[in-house]
Amino acid sequence: MNIPNISKDAILNAFQYRHATKEFDASRQLTDEDINFILSTANLSPSSFGFEPWHFVVVQDPELREALKPVAWGAPLKLDTASHFILGLSMKAPMTKWDSDYIMHMMKDVKQFPEDVIEMYSKFYREFQERDFNLDSDKKLFDWASKQTYIALANMMTSAALNGIDSCPIEGFHEDKVNALLQEKFGIDTNKYGLSYMVAFGYRKAEPPHAKTRRPLEDIVTWK
Numbered sequence: 001m002n003i004p005n006i007s008k009d010a011i012l013n014a015f016q017y018r019h020a021t022k023e024f025d026a027s028r029q030l031t032d033e034d035i036n037f038i039l040s041t042a043n044l045s046p047s048s049f050g051f052e053p054w055h056f057v058v059v060q061d062p063e064l065r066e067a068l069k070p071v072a073w074g075a076p077l078k079l080d081t082a083s084h085f086i087l088g089l090s091m092k093a094p095m096t097k098w099d100s101d102y103i104m105h106m107m108k109d110v111k112q113f114p115e116d117v118i119e120m121y122s123k124f125y126r127e128f129q130e131r132d133f134n135l136d137s138d139k140k141l142f143d144w145a146s147k148q149t150y151i152a153l154a155n156m157m158t159s160a161a162l163n164g165i166d167s168c169p170i171e172g173f174h175e176d177k178v179n180a181l182l183q184e185k186f187g188i189d190t191n192k193y194g195l196s197y198m199v200a201f202g203y204r205k206a207e208p209p210h211a212k213t214r215r216p217l218e219d220i221v222t223w224k
């Protein structure tokens with residue numbers, strides 16, 4: 001494994017370059033290699049206990065994109081112009097609760113833990129959920145999974161920017177309506193998954209209308 005050696009200037013330049021792209025150049029498409037690279041950075045993202053409580057749906061079917069418009073006020077222009085449009089789904093309680101089949105599958109088949117490690121990890125995970133983090137409702141469990149799915153979002157957008165690819169994160173949607181649509185038209189089991197965000201990728205149609213604004217670093221960091 002090589003030690004990464006990208007200059008700080010290059011990384012900061014990518015952070016400056018990234019902006020929430022309102023409209024993409026519909027004539028420009030990402031290659032399969034580009035989108036697989038972006039998805040790989042989601043896949044390599046960290047998650048609590050390493051349980052990867054997410055799923056990504058790449059929506060390229062024009063009919064499905066059209067169906068999303070009425071329930072996603074923040075998305076229509078991106079749905080029309082983005083090269084690739086992704087739904088970031090997070091797992092719900094039946095998947096992420098400490099004693100679920102999915103968690104057992106992760107420990108046994110993906111991480112290939114031996115029996116004694118599974119037993120120890122399960123105990124740990126149960127205590128974390130029930131005692132430390134008070135994940136005592138379906139809503140809390142979903143929000144906790146969602147936090148992690150947002151880490152993958154940030155990584156996808158940053159890796160895209162590092163390659164000169166634009167993006168826009170989207171939370172402008174009606175949660176209940178969009179989840180009903182996912183169940184009905186996308187074949188997603190919404191007992192197991194819920195939508196955390198949408199994210200569009202492509203190439204900007206125009207430069208951003210204004211320079212990036214941020215609070216000064218001193219306002220957001222406290223040193224003790």
Ligand SMILES: Cc1cc2nc3c(=O)[nH]c(=O)nc-3n(C[C@H](O)[C@H](O)[C@H](O)COP(=O)(O)O)c2cc1C
Nearest residue numbers: 018019020022074075168169170171172173197212
């Ligand atoms: C979680 C999240 C949800 C967002 N939802 C939308 C959205 O629905 N539509 C949109 O055009 N921009 C959306 N944005 C973009 C923000 O408005 C934008 O990131 C912010 O104003 C800072 O601008 P910049 O990203 O260009 O630096 C969202 C950003 C985040 C992080």
